Amino acid sequence: MITVHHLENSRSQRVLWMLEELGLDYEVKLYKREATMQAPTSLRAVHPLGKSPVITDGDKTLAESGAILEYLVETYGNGRFAPRHGTPERLHYTYFLHYAEGSLMPLLFMKRAKSPQKLDLRDYYLSTRRAVPAFVPARIPPRCP
Numbered sequence: 001m002i003t004v005h006h007l008e009n010s011r012s013q014r015v016l017w018m019l020e021e022l023g024l025d026y027e028v029k030l031y032k033r034e035a036t037m038q039a040p041t042s043l044r045a046v047h048p049l050g051k052s053p054v055i056t057d058g059d060k061t062l063a064e065s066g067a068i069l070e071y072l073v074e075t076y077g078n079g080r081f082a083p084r085h086g087t088p089e090r091l092h093y094t095y096f097l098h099y100a101e102g103s104l105m106p107l108l109f110m111k112r113a114k115s116p117q118k119l120d121l122r123d124y125y126l127s128t129r130r131a132v133p134a135f136v137p138a139r140i141p142p143r144c145p
């Protein structure tokens with residue numbers, strides 16, 4: 001049985017979505033945020049940094065939302081949700097899997113923290129389009145939704 005150590009209102013939601021899409025049985029251990037919005041210290045029992053999501057699956061424990069999604073798709077996807085290895089589509093998929101957490105999320109956080117610096121997500125998205133390999137920008141829509 002898969003257990004999700006799920007912090008309310010967090011990236012852990014991604015893991016629950018994927019588990020639902022895969023139709024897997026799982027249990028959720030829910031952690032409520034403190035008044036400070038920090039995770040409760042009890043989460044440190046499963047993640048030394050006290051972060052969520054974390055899953056356990058048998059004798060495996062895994063953190064990092066992107067890594068967890070990749071693991072679930074590889075292990076239980078039966079070819080669904082990820083293009084075949086070695087295809088241009090796979091590289092596109094890998095790019096966006098990492099882009100979400102590596103590039104976009106820090107910016108979303110700064111925006112949410114009401115950074116004095118004016119942040120224009122559309123500009124950011126379009127500069128990504130200029131910066132990445134040729135097969136990726138062709139697939140990025142010209143305007144943010």
Ligand SMILES: N[C@@H](CCC(=O)N[C@@H](CS)C(=O)NCC(=O)O)C(=O)O
Nearest residue numbers: 010011038039051052053064065066
């Ligand atoms: N890169 C990690 C980020 C994990 C992370 O920062 N999780 C946040 C919730 S979105 C958290 O646990 N925050 C509580 C805290 O830092 O006290 C991932 O994608 O899983």
